[in-house]
Amino acid sequence: MRSTIPDEELITLLDRIAARDQAALKALYDRCASKLYGLALRVVSQRDAAEDVLQEAFISIWRGAPDYRATLSPPMAWMGMVVRSRGLDFLRRRTADRAQLTQEFDELMADTLEGNAADPMDATQASQQALALHRCLTQLESKQREVVSLAYLRDLSHGELAAQLRLPLGTVKTWIRRGLAQLRACMAGFA
Numbered sequence: 471m472r473s474t475i476p477d478e479e480l481i482t483l484l485d486r487i488a489a490r491d492q493a494a495l496k497a498l499y500d501r502c503a504s505k506l507y508g509l510a511l512r513v514v515s516q517r518d519a520a521e522d523v524l525q526e527a528f529i530s531i532w533r534g535a536p537d538y539r540a541t542l543s544p545p546m547a548w549m550g551m552v553v554r555s556r557g558l559d560f561l562r563r564r565t566a567d568r569a570q571l572t573q574e575f576d577e578l579m580a581d582t583l584e585g586n587a588a589d590p591m592d593a594t595q596a597s598q599q600a601l602a603l604h605r606c607l608t609q610l611e612s613k614q615r616e617v618v619s620l621a622y623l624r625d626l627s628h629g630e631l632a633a634q635l636r637l638p639l640g641t642v643k644t645w646i647r648r649g650l651a652q653l654r655a656c657m658a659g660f661a
Contacts, residue, residue, distance in 0.1 A: 480545035487535040506553045513557030527553040606656035618649040
């Protein structure tokens with residue numbers, strides 16, 4: 471990353487941060503945050519996420535300043551690598567979180583399909599309905615299926631879903647509305 475701030479000034483600030491000078495951290499933030507935020511935004515593509523990545527990066531800079539060596543890397547390049555690493559960590563966590571949610575849903579669907587009702591007729595009917603629902607859910611796009619499943623299986627509000635999945639509230643509402651319409655149409659074919 472190119473910087474208009476002299477390396478000597480940044481190195482001095484990093485040395486002071488290594489000595490746990492909080493004023494130096496604030497000064498470094500004031501001088502570099504806008505450039506580093508731009509990098510974070512390019513990595514994660516979402517403003518809120520980029521702000522979180524930037525915050526995590528400055529925590530890492532605070533912790534890692536004693537290990538920084540100016541002879542190995544210019545200060546802006548080093549801080550840029552910290553931001554990039556935190557951004558990639560964020561993207562990996564988000565992917566892992568979504569995979570975990572999908573796996574939980576699949577396990578719940580498997581339990582539903584097995585059925586555990588005492589009456590054989592009820593068990594058969596429940597299994598048929600669950601199988602029909604499962605078939606209809608597989609026809610939804612994966613993101614739409616995830617949102618609909620979480621909304622009804624975990625009883626999450628639209629706002630809670632948007633926060634948990636880090637999606638805009640309007641997107642969540644649209645996916646749920648369209649998903650339910652598709653499910654109704656599909657389930658009508660099984661009735």
